[in-house]
Amino acid sequence: MSGNPMLSIENLHAAIDGKPILRGVNLSVRAGEVHAIMGPNGSGKSTLANVVAGRERYEVRAGSVRYEGRDLLSMPPEERAKEGIFLAFQHPVEIPGVTNLSFLKAALNAVRKHRGLQELDVVEFRGMVLERIRLVEMDEELLLRAVNDGFSGGEKKRNEILQLAVLEPKLAILDETDSGLDIDALKVVAKGVNRLRSPERGIIVVTHYQRLLNYIVPDFVHVLSEGQIVRSGGRELALELEERGYGWVHAPDTANGGEARP
Amino acid sequence: MTLPAGTRDRYLAEFERVGGSRKGRPAWLRRLRDEALARFLASGFPTVKHEDWKYTGLAAIEQGEFEAAGADGGDLSPADIAGILPGEEADRHVLVFLDGRYRPELSTRRDLPSGAHLGSLTGALGGEFDGLVPYFSRSAETAFTDLNTMLMEDGVFLHLAKDVRVPEPIYLLFLMSPAARPVMAHPRNLIIAGENSGVTVVEQYAGRGDSGYFVNSVTDISAGRDATVSHFRFQEEGPSACHVAALRARQGAGSRFAAHSASFGALLSRHDVHAVLDGEGAECLLNGLYLGNGRQHVDHFTTIDHAKPSCASREYFHGILNDRARGVFRGRVIVRKDAQKTDARQTNRNLLLSKESEADSRPQLEIHADDVKCTHGATTGPLDEEKLFYMRSRGIDEASAKGLLTYAFADEVLRRFDLPVLRSALEEKLLAWIPETRRVQEFLRETGQ
Ligand SMILES: Nc1ncnc2c1ncn2[C@@H]1O[C@H](COP(=O)(O)OP(=O)(O)OP(=O)(O)O)[C@@H](O)[C@H]1O
Ligand SMILES: [Mg+2]
Numbered sequence: 101m102s103g104n105p106m107l108s109i110e111n112l113h114a115a116i117d118g119k120p121i122l123r124g125v126n127l128s129v130r131a132g133e134v135h136a137i138m139g140p141n142g143s144g145k146s147t148l149a150n151v152v153a154g155r156e157r158y159e160v161r162a163g164s165v166r167y168e169g170r171d172l173l174s175m176p177p178e179e180r181a182k183e184g185i186f187l188a189f190q191h192p193v194e195i196p197g198v199t200n201l202s203f204l205k206a207a208l209n210a211v212r213k214h215r216g217l218q219e220l221d222v223v224e225f226r227g228m229v230l231e232r233i234r235l236v237e238m239d240e241e242l243l244l245r246a247v248n249d250g251f252s253g254g255e256k257k258r259n260e261i262l263q264l265a266v267l268e269p270k271l272a273i274l275d276e277t278d279s280g281l282d283i284d285a286l287k288v289v290a291k292g293v294n295r296l297r298s299p300e301r302g303i304i305v306v307t308h309y310q311r312l313l314n315y316i317v318p319d320f321v322h323v324l325s326e327g328q329i330v331r332s333g334g335r336e337l338a339l340e341l342e343e344r345g346y347g348w349v350h351a352p353d354t355a356n357g358g359e360a361r362p
Numbered sequence: 363m364t365l366p367a368g369t370r371d372r373y374l375a376e377f378e379r380v381g382g383s384r385k386g387r388p389a390w391l392r393r394l395r396d397e398a399l400a401r402f403l404a405s406g407f408p409t410v411k412h413e414d415w416k417y418t419g420l421a422a423i424e425q426g427e428f429e430a431a432g433a434d435g436g437d438l439s440p441a442d443i444a445g446i447l448p449g450e451e452a453d454r455h456v457l458v459f460l461d462g463r464y465r466p467e468l469s470t471r472r473d474l475p476s477g478a479h480l481g482s483l484t485g486a487l488g489g490e491f492d493g494l495v496p497y498f499s500r501s502a503e504t505a506f507t508d509l510n511t512m513l514m515e516d517g518v519f520l521h522l523a524k525d526v527r528v529p530e531p532i533y534l535l536f537l538m539s540p541a542a543r544p545v546m547a548h549p550r551n552l553i554i555a556g557e558n559s560g561v562t563v564v565e566q567y568a569g570r571g572d573s574g575y576f577v578n579s580v581t582d583i584s585a586g587r588d589a590t591v592s593h594f595r596f597q598e599e600g601p602s603a604c605h606v607a608a609l610r611a612r613q614g615a616g617s618r619f620a621a622h623s624a625s626f627g628a629l630l631s632r633h634d635v636h637a638v639l640d641g642e643g644a645e646c647l648l649n650g651l652y653l654g655n656g657r658q659h660v661d662h663f664t665t666i667d668h669a670k671p672s673c674a675s676r677e678y679f680h681g682i683l684n685d686r687a688r689g690v691f692r693g694r695v696i697v698r699k700d701a702q703k704t705d706a707r708q709t710n711r712n713l714l715l716s717k718e719s720e721a722d723s724r725p726q727l728e729i730h731a732d733d734v735k736c737t738h739g740a741t742t743g744p745l746d747e748e749k750l751f752y753m754r755s756r757g758i759d760e761a762s763a764k765g766l767l768t769y770a771f772a773d774e775v776l777r778r779f780d781l782p783v784l785r786s787a788l789e790e791k792l793l794a795w796i797p798e799t800r801r802v803q804e805f806l807r808e809t810g811q
Contacts, residue, residue, distance in 0.1 A: 181756055194749075195749055206757075207756035211757050
């Protein structure tokens with residue numbers, strides 16, 4: 101695959117509440133590619149995902165992130181969303197008082213308006229949502245509830261995938277969408293993601309389990325450890341990690357051919 | 363604390379004036395008025411040293427030179443009244459009190475089922491309903507309820523005989539007209555709902571213009587065995603007004619009482635709710651929203667007294683405070699020794715939209731029985747950063763996201779107002795109040811929520 105990367109992260113350093121979390125992340129994602137990011141708890145995976153999505157709580161201390169040739173870090177989160185970035189949250193928040201369906205519609209309208217497309221009318225929107233909700237096998241009744249309000253863990257994750265399916269972003273980042281899901285739900289997530297796979301789109305899947313990667317087959321697998329990508333490889337790397345754990349890929353410099361720390 | 367001489371003289375003169383025109387009234391009422399006067403003169407207005415008034419200074423009331431409003435009341439047409447009442451509702455009873463006085467020509471009276479009596483309280487006191495004394499003297503009094511007893515001139519008396527249900531809501535509009543000098547009114551309402559009866563009452567308080575005035579109302583409700591009483595209160599006094607109100611309810615076995623409240627107006631407001639669940643299986647819902655901006659001070663003090671076993675109470679109060687406004691909430695829940703199987707839940711949440719706004723929240727559970735379920739929760743803080751980010755990450759701009767979260771926070775309470783006309787009118791008012799409201803309105807329109 102050629103051309104400029106869709107997303108290019110260089111030497112990214114980020115901190116939260118004064119505590120450095122990302123310590124020089126480098127990652128390029130081209131349109132059409134699926135990247136998996138794995139790594140131990142607390143290594144900075146969600147931090148990376150949130151920085152790309154624009155969460156202001158994280159302080160970017162060095163480095164750059166470019167998206168479709170533009171400086172992503174100077175864009176507010178809503179702008180990034182409208183430009184086609186989507187983060188499926190590890191912990192989707194509840195928004196009491198805003199119904200799920202209204203929220204979906206507002207999100208879709210925002211994106212469509214930005215792309216110069218007509219807003220969907222009520223009938224078109226309903227039709228589309230009903231089609232997508234079947235795809236993610238979510239209970240229709242959840243559309244009329246407040247966003248994620250009182251949803252079970254699995255329902256929240258499905259709701260993220262429903263939003264993904266409705267918004268059809270260019271760059272989708274899934275942060276542990278598979279955690280806490282049963283095998284059927286896992287397949288639903290995979291179906292939602294695979295449906296989006298196309299030469300125009302990039303996908304980043306953060307996961308702890310190689311299991312998901314049986315269904316969403318990645319082009320690249322990266323290991324994030326202590327705020328750096330310490331190893332990158334093909335999908336076989338995920339199998340190796342599953343077998344051997346993270347211990348053997350500890351030191352940041354192994355990725356550069358240096359010696360591994362004990 | 364005793365009263366300053368000027369204030370004392372003013373209230374004494376008022377008392378003479380009111381009492382002077384009420385010589386023919388029942389003796390028990392004169393006695394109650396005298397007792398109230400004696401207590402009021404002895405104690406004066408409470409100070410912040412008083413536990414129940416810790417966060418609410420009353421200088422604006424104490425120093426205000428309030429006199430009874432004149433009877434001239436300004437020119438108002440029924441169309442003006444229609445513009446003030448929430449929404450359009452063909453089928454409702456409306457009683458209008460202008461500057462504290464009943465105005466039949468502005469009111470809309472319709473037929474009531476037989477066994478229902480709706481009229482002026484002062485009219486009822488000397489007439490056929492002479493046995494009202496127990497309803498007047500059985501609640502804990504405060505300086506303000508005493509003041510009301512001393513000075514009350516008018517208000518509503520509603521009486522429902524056994525099994526009588528009034529299908530349409532009854533609106534009581536207490537309106538203050540603009541006045542050159544500070545005026546006051548002390549409306550007094552009494553609602554007696556007999557066994558298995560049912561009624562919906564809306565009390566609306568509104569001011570025209572921004573003159574300073576003082577409204578001090580008391581509403582007593584008695585809900586008989588298995589009765590259903592839904593009470594709604596919408597306080598939209600003028601921006602310089604002082605508003606004090608007490609709502610006191612006593613519930614019989616199996617009765618259901620709901621008190622919904624929306625406090626939007628007044629510079630200084632204080633609302634006391636006191637519900638006594640005095641029969642097995644009674645249920646009580648207190649559901650309130652208060653909004654404050656500028657320098658508004660809005661105080662709610664609720665007491666739910668579980669006096670008998672197997673009663674349930676639910677209490678939800680949300681406050682939104684902007685600018686330098688201050689909100690105060692104190693929620694007492696008392697569970698008496700014999701009130702086993704009590705199920706009581708209380709939440710108070712405060713949203714602070716500015717750095718200078720402030721909220722004080724004090725839940726107070728006094729539990730004397732052992733087999734009970736009682737929970738309470740209170741939160742105070744700015745808009746949730748995670749929720750904001752979640753919305754923005756879906757393309758919703760920051761201003762809209764803030765407005766929407768604010769609206770949603772308040773609407774959680776308004777959604778329980780099960781009187782659709784009032785609820786949508788309040789949602790409109792809420793929208794007009796919210797900063798960045800245009801975006802919110804667009805959102806609601808576009809999404810059809
Ligand atoms: N507000 C905060 N203050 C201090 N440290 C924080 C804060 N938020 C996150 N962290 C820390 O940042 C580090 C990285 O967290 P992050 O959520 O990115 O990890 P992760 O790789 O996604 O982990 P997991 O696999 O458990 O989801 C953790 O050590 C976490 O404790
Ligand atoms: Mg994480």
